[in-house]
Structures are given as C-alpha cells and as structure tokens.
Amino acid sequence: MSVLNKKFDTAHDTAPFSQIKDEDYIPAFDTAIEKTATEITAIINNPEPPTFINTIAAIVYSGMELDRISHIFFNLHSAETTDKLDKIAQEVAPKLSKLNNDIMLNPQLFERIKVVYDQKDKFSLNTEQQTLLQKSYRDFVRNGALLDDDKKKTLRQIDAELAILTLKFGENILAETNAYQLYITDKKDLSGLPEGSIEAARGLAEAQDKIGWIFTLDYPSYIPFVTYADNQALRREITIAAGRKAFQHNEYNNEENILKIAQLRFQRAQLLDYDTHAHFVLEERMAQQPSKVLTFLNDLLNKAKPAAEREFQELSAFAKEMHGLTRLEKWDTAYYGEKLKQKKYNLDDELLKPYFQLENVLQGVFIIAQRLYDLNFHEVNYIDKYHEEVRTFEVTTNDNSFIAIFYADFFPRKGKRNGAWMTSFKPQYRKNNQDERPHISIVCNFTRPTTTKPSLLTFSEVTTLFHEFGHALHGMLADTTYPSLSGTSVYWDFVELPSQIMENWCYEKEALELFAKHYQTGEAIPMELIDRIRASASFMEGMATLRQLGFGLLDMGWHAQDPTNIDNVKSFENSCFASTQLLPDVGENAISPSFSHIFNGGYSSGYYSYKWAEVLDADAFAYFQENGIFDKAVAGKFKTNILSKGGIEHPMTLYKRFRGKEPSVDALLKRAGLIE
Structure with missing residues (x-):
C-alpha cells in the first residue's frame, strides 16, 4: 500500500512529501477511488x-483519503510539475471524472x-446543516441527478472530455512559457533595466x-523588462512572445481546445436545462444571472471609460513629447506609464x-495578522516540504492554541x-469531536535573491503577497463542521473579499512603518515616500479598470451565449474587446x-468577481478606516462573520452582519479616483 493511502505519521498530519x-x-x-466507491455503496x-x-453528513465525510491525495498531487502538478506528473494527471483526470x-448520477443515492x-423540517437542523443539505441536493441536481439514463451517459462523456481538455490547456501554456x-x-540592450533584473x-x-x-516569460523576468527596457524593439519582441502563448502554429496551440471547452460547457448547461454555461455557474454566485453581471460590468465601464480615455491621451502625449512616439503600442504602455x-x-x-x-514584508504581514486576529507565526523545520525553497510555519493563537500549518513558496522555477x-x-x-486544523499554502513567483542582494519586491509584488495571504487567512481561520463549507469554499464572487481587503494595508502609513525598512540601513520608509505611494495608488486606474472589465466581458462572451458558431478565436476576442x-x-x-x-482555473463566468469583490473590499475597508485600521472590534467582526464562517450562510447575509x-x-x- 502506498504511503499516500496510510494515515500520515507526521507532525500535525502533514503531507510526507519526501516519502x-x-x-x-x-x-x-486507484485504491482511494475504490475506497470512496465502497463508502458510497455503504451509504x-x-x-x-x-x-x-x-x-x-456521511456523503460529505466520504472520500476524505481521495481528497487528500488529490490535494497533494494537483498542488504539486501546479507548483512542481514534471513530464511524469503531466502524464499521471492525464491518466487520473478521467478516473476522477x-x-x-x-x-x-447514482439514482439510489x-x-x-x-x-x-x-423531510428537512423534521430533522431540527442548524444553519450550517441546512446550508449543507440544500447544497448537497442542488449539487446532485446540477450534476445530472434528474436526467434520464441516455442524458446521464452524455453528461459523463462531456465531463470526461472536459477534464482532459482543461488539463491539456494548462500544460500547453506552461510548455510555451518554458x-x-x-x-x-550586447550590454547596450540592457539600457534602462534595474540592476537586480540584470x-x-x-x-x-x-x-x-x-x-x-x-x-523569460516568467513574471519576475518579463514585467521589469517591458517596464524598464529602453530598447523598444526588444520590448516588442518579448511582449509579442507573451501574447502568442498557445496561439502559434505548433503542437501547443490552444485554439481548438478553447472552442471545444466552450462548446462542451454550453452543451452541458443545455443538457441540465440552463440557457448557457454562465446561467449554470451564476446560479451559485452572488450575481445570480448573466444579465446582472453584464449590467454591473457595463455600469463600471461607463464610469471608468472617460477616465481611461483621459489617461490614455495623457500617456500618448507624454510618449510623443519624450520620444516623438506617434502611436502607443502594447509594448509601450508599461514603459511610458x-x-x-x-x-x-x-x-x-x-x-x-x-x-x-x-x-521584512513577510514579517510585516505576520505582525498585521497578529494585531488584527491574534495570530502568531513560528517558522519550523520539522515539516516535510515538496521543494527545498518552501518555508513552513506553525500558526497559533496568543494562548498557544494550534490554528494551522502555513506553507510559503515564493520563487519561480521550471x-x-x-x-x-x-x-x-x-x-x-x-469529525468525531476533533477539530481538524487546515494546512494552507501560498505559491508565488517573486523576484529571486541574487548573489549580492536579498529578494527585493516591487510594490506590485508586495500587494500580491498581501492578497494571497488574505486568502490564506480565510483558510487558516476556518471554523466549520463540514469540509465542503470550510474556508474558501464560498461563492466565487465572494472569495476575493478576504484577499483584496488585505491589499489596503499596503497603502497605510501605520502598516508600512511595521515592515518597510531599508534592507541595508534598516531605516524606516520615509514619510514622503508613503505619501507618494498613496498619491499614486489611483494612477492610471481608469485604464487598469478598463483592462479588467475587458477580461470580464471576454469571459461572459465565451460563456453567456451559444458558442457553437464561433470559429475564429481572434476575431471573436476583438468583438468582445470593442468597448474597452x-x-x-x-x-x-x-x-x-x-x-x-x-x-482551467475555475473562473469561467466568474472573472467579473475581481471587480465585484473590489466593491465589497473598498466598502469593508472604509469601515476599518472609520474606526482605525487595527481596530480590534472591527477586525473581530470581520473574523467572526467573514473569515471563519466559510460558506455556511449566504455571503450577503454574512457581509451585512459584519x-x-x-x-x-x-x-x-472614490478609491479609484473615478468620482469625487
């Protein structure tokens, strides 16, 4: 029997990666799939x-061994993949499907x-149990439980094909990136680039x-190059290379995969009696309907577009004044911006x-979590890692109660x-009166240390670390009974609230002074720099908003209509981007x-969620600002009503309670500078 099928003999039941x-x-x-099937048969x-x-409850607690193996395998498939793991994923995906x-699709179950x-009224269920019952029933209906046998067979075929196609999609992108x-x-081609990037x-x-x-096309290499390199021809070359990933005439082209994925998702939705894939997805989102998403995106577009056009004209004029540029191109905006x-x-x-x-940034986010939520992070070396660069932390409360294991994996690699x-x-x-605590991981691709410097982050990387740490807090502070309602198991247009709200602390003097210290002198970041960071927070926000709205509209374009007649990926994209x-x-x-x-990332019909959650996070952080950004009472309400509750109640109910x-x-x- 594989080590993966046994109870792990490790500290806090952590994964024994080295074994x-x-x-x-x-x-x-195979063993865990068979066990899960046996558990279901017993029910x-x-x-x-x-x-x-x-x-x-018995269904929810079935398949726990399989879930554990899946978590381990697919996390490694994203963070530490190899050709072997790719092949295993291709073999395993249809089995899991x-x-x-x-x-x-089991009628007796x-x-x-x-x-x-x-008969729910006779069972005296608490709120979490009521939610789980409703979710369980709807999950089965949404997965074809009410279909006849022929349609169930068709659904199985669609799901098996989708499992393979989405995996292949991701593998192609990684291959193209690598x-x-x-x-x-020639050293002169490095002109303008920061020393650390060189x-x-x-x-x-x-x-x-x-x-x-x-x-390379890895972000810590690519972003500084297109932002700082004076050589426009080379900026153009690497920008075009990034934009044609999986859009070239080679074995890694994803165009056919996309058309098939979109069509299969539509067929699946129709089979289940939904108008489109977006109608199917949004039934379990705060937005509920594609029409509401499109109204939301277009309302924001109307408010952001005038500002974006002003910013674009200003940037164009600046580039013309600086270098005589007559037309801004895709490879110019980051540089001139x-x-x-x-x-x-x-x-x-x-x-x-x-x-x-x-x-220092990592310690800073730990201190902020301590001040807000009474959490302590202790780095430990007795927990197994899947790569030597991964760092492991034990998370406890002030009274030393164990809360979670936290893994941090910061740097890019093949x-x-x-x-x-x-x-x-x-x-x-x-389960069985035992509170099983979570093992949470954040995976990033930050600037590596060099032979002369430690890892020094761009401000964008700082906000990324805070963002992912916000998600991590949502997982670590979970306090529910059932795993399917725990932590980030919430509506996808709510899941970004805990992450995006954390980014706000990056702009606050009181928070920056905790960790923004010069790596050589230890000098705290000067107040004038903090003022400039805050002043620049909404710089080019109109253009950035327009870009995000474009992605949201593209997503809805693929999924909120019948995609059967789409035969050209490029021309379809251009039609979706016309307004942005x-x-x-x-x-x-x-x-x-x-x-x-x-x-292949779970955001189909849900990319609007980032902007939706920004509305929530701006409103929620305004509450912190009214009372002080480290106010224990507000933080306590956020922890109790948002971070710990997972998906046990409707998100708007939780938000209004907070x-x-x-x-x-x-x-x-207001925060984006789009209105006074």
Whole structure:
C-alpha cells in the first residue's frame, strides 16, 4: 500500500512529501477511488431510513483519503510539475471524472438525499446543516441527478472530455512559457533595466553555461523588462512572445481546445436545462444571472471609460513629447506609464524595492495578522516540504492554541506555473469531536535573491503577497463542521473579499512603518515616500479598470451565449474587446489561448468577481478606516462573520452582519479616483 493511502505519521498530519514517489500516485488514486466507491455503496445500502447524519453528513465525510491525495498531487502538478506528473494527471483526470459521475448520477443515492431534503423540517437542523443539505441536493441536481439514463451517459462523456481538455490547456501554456527565452549578448540592450533584473538575467544565463543575459516569460523576468527596457524593439519582441502563448502554429496551440471547452460547457448547461454555461455557474454566485453581471460590468465601464480615455491621451502625449512616439503600442504602455509615474510622483519600483525585502514584508504581514486576529507565526523545520525553497510555519493563537500549518513558496522555477495563488493540502473540518486544523499554502513567483542582494519586491509584488495571504487567512481561520463549507469554499464572487481587503494595508502609513525598512540601513520608509505611494495608488486606474472589465466581458462572451458558431478565436476576442480597447490590435496575439483563469482555473463566468469583490473590499475597508485600521472590534467582526464562517450562510447575509448594510459601489469609485 502506498504511503499516500496510510494515515500520515507526521507532525500535525502533514503531507510526507519526501516519502512520495511518482510511481505511488496511480496505485494510490486507484485504491482511494475504490475506497470512496465502497463508502458510497455503504451509504446507499444502509437499511436505516435516510437521515441528515447517515446520508448527507456521511456523503460529505466520504472520500476524505481521495481528497487528500488529490490535494497533494494537483498542488504539486501546479507548483512542481514534471513530464511524469503531466502524464499521471492525464491518466487520473478521467478516473476522477468517472467517479464523480458515478456518485452524482447514482439514482439510489440521490433518492436518499431527496428523502432528507423533502423531510428537512423534521430533522431540527442548524444553519450550517441546512446550508449543507440544500447544497448537497442542488449539487446532485446540477450534476445530472434528474436526467434520464441516455442524458446521464452524455453528461459523463462531456465531463470526461472536459477534464482532459482543461488539463491539456494548462500544460500547453506552461510548455510555451518554458520554451521562450530572450537571449541578450550586447550590454547596450540592457539600457534602462534595474540592476537586480540584470543580475537575475545573468544568473539565468550562467545556469545554462551562456555568456550574457536571459529574460523569460516568467513574471519576475518579463514585467521589469517591458517596464524598464529602453530598447523598444526588444520590448516588442518579448511582449509579442507573451501574447502568442498557445496561439502559434505548433503542437501547443490552444485554439481548438478553447472552442471545444466552450462548446462542451454550453452543451452541458443545455443538457441540465440552463440557457448557457454562465446561467449554470451564476446560479451559485452572488450575481445570480448573466444579465446582472453584464449590467454591473457595463455600469463600471461607463464610469471608468472617460477616465481611461483621459489617461490614455495623457500617456500618448507624454510618449510623443519624450520620444516623438506617434502611436502607443502594447509594448509601450508599461514603459511610458512607469516614466510618467516617476515624473508625476517621483516614484518608481527601483526607489521602493530597497524598502521591501521579502523577509521584512513577510514579517510585516505576520505582525498585521497578529494585531488584527491574534495570530502568531513560528517558522519550523520539522515539516516535510515538496521543494527545498518552501518555508513552513506553525500558526497559533496568543494562548498557544494550534490554528494551522502555513506553507510559503515564493520563487519561480521550471515546472511551476506563472502567477500567484493560495491553496490547501488539508481543509479545516470537525469529525468525531476533533477539530481538524487546515494546512494552507501560498505559491508565488517573486523576484529571486541574487548573489549580492536579498529578494527585493516591487510594490506590485508586495500587494500580491498581501492578497494571497488574505486568502490564506480565510483558510487558516476556518471554523466549520463540514469540509465542503470550510474556508474558501464560498461563492466565487465572494472569495476575493478576504484577499483584496488585505491589499489596503499596503497603502497605510501605520502598516508600512511595521515592515518597510531599508534592507541595508534598516531605516524606516520615509514619510514622503508613503505619501507618494498613496498619491499614486489611483494612477492610471481608469485604464487598469478598463483592462479588467475587458477580461470580464471576454469571459461572459465565451460563456453567456451559444458558442457553437464561433470559429475564429481572434476575431471573436476583438468583438468582445470593442468597448474597452484603447491600444491598436496586435495580430499575432490573442488572450484566450492563455487565459488560464477561465479555461482551467475555475473562473469561467466568474472573472467579473475581481471587480465585484473590489466593491465589497473598498466598502469593508472604509469601515476599518472609520474606526482605525487595527481596530480590534472591527477586525473581530470581520473574523467572526467573514473569515471563519466559510460558506455556511449566504455571503450577503454574512457581509451585512459584519457591516450592518449592503456594500456601496461609491467606496470603490472614490478609491479609484473615478468620482469625487
């Protein structure tokens, strides 16, 4: 039996990464799938009449071993993948899809659930149990429990195909990211680039036994290059390379995958009697309907577009004045935006980075969590890691009660997908009077330390760390009975509230003074720099908002209509971007083929959630500001009503309990500088 199928003999039941071999996964999955099926069969064959405990709760607690193995495997598949893991994922995905369908489409199991659902009034259920019962019933209905046998068979085929296609989509993007390098041998082509970026590029070249500098599409390499490199031709080359990921005539092209995914999602929704995939998804979101999402996006668009157009004209005029540029292109906006920001606010990342050593920022976010929520983070070395760079922390309360294990994985490497995310290796839940505490992880791609400097973060990386840590707090402070309602298991247009609200502390003097200290001198960040950070917070916010709204409209374009007649990814994209486009189109580029959020990241019909959650977070943080950003009473209400409650009640009910009212969009518009 694989180590993965046994109870882990480790501190706090943490994953024994060093004992797991690649060849363990398939047999471990097979064993756990069989165990899960046996557990479900036992529930079906229970001779006792169906009750909440012997049916609903029993289903939720079934498959825990399989869930654990899945958490471990798929987290590594994102953060530490190899060709072997890719192959295993391709083999495992249809097996998991089949098991899910075997459960969700089982008529005898659904009949037991339906009996409990129809007789719910006689069971004296608490709020969490009522939510779980309703969720269980709806999950089965939404997964085809009411379909006839032929339609169930079709649903199984669709789900199996989708499982493979979405995996392939992500693997293609990683392959394309890894395949590109900008290799520079002439030092003058480095003009404008920060010293740390040049040093990191030299390190990449040396690692490949090359003389010169290598830049890649990994964010810590790519973003500084397009922001600072004076050589416009090279900015153009790397920008186009980033924009054509999985949109080239090669084996990694994702266009067919996208068209198939969109069509299969639509067919699935129709099979379940929904108008579109978006109608299906949004039934379990705060927004409820595609029409409401489109109204929300277009209302924001109407308010943001005038500001965005003014900003674009200002940036265009600045570029013309500076270098005689007659037309801004995609590879120019970050470069000239940074130059304009420097001129207006005398502020740039290179000025700020010495004050944002990763270690200090991490300690800062820990101190803020301590002040707000009485949490303490102790770095420990007795917990197994999946990579030597991962750091592990034990999280406790002031009275030394154990809260969570926290993993932090900060730097890019081959086999790790781009971006930043929070995940878990084990959720929080209660079973047999035991409060099982969560194991939470954040994975980032920050600027690496070099031979002469520690890891110094850009301000954007600082806000990213705070953002992912906000998600982590949502997982760590979970306090529910059932794992399927725990932590971040909430509506997806609510899940970004805990993460986005944390970013606000990055702009506050009281918070910055805790951790923004010069890495060489220890000097606290000067007040004038804090003032400039705050003043620049809404710089080019109109253009940034327009870009996000464009992504949201593209997502709804793919999913809120019948996609059957879409035959050209590029032209379809252009039609979706028509109302938000400021820059000239780049023919070689398309966003959809590498739009991981909506095609393999869980945000299909949900990309609007980022803006939706910004409304919530701006309104919620305004409450903190009214009382003081470290006010214990407000923090206590946020912890009790938002962070600890997971999905046990409707998000708006929880939010109103915290805030005393529904959120207002005005707080966001004011913060973004879009209204007075």
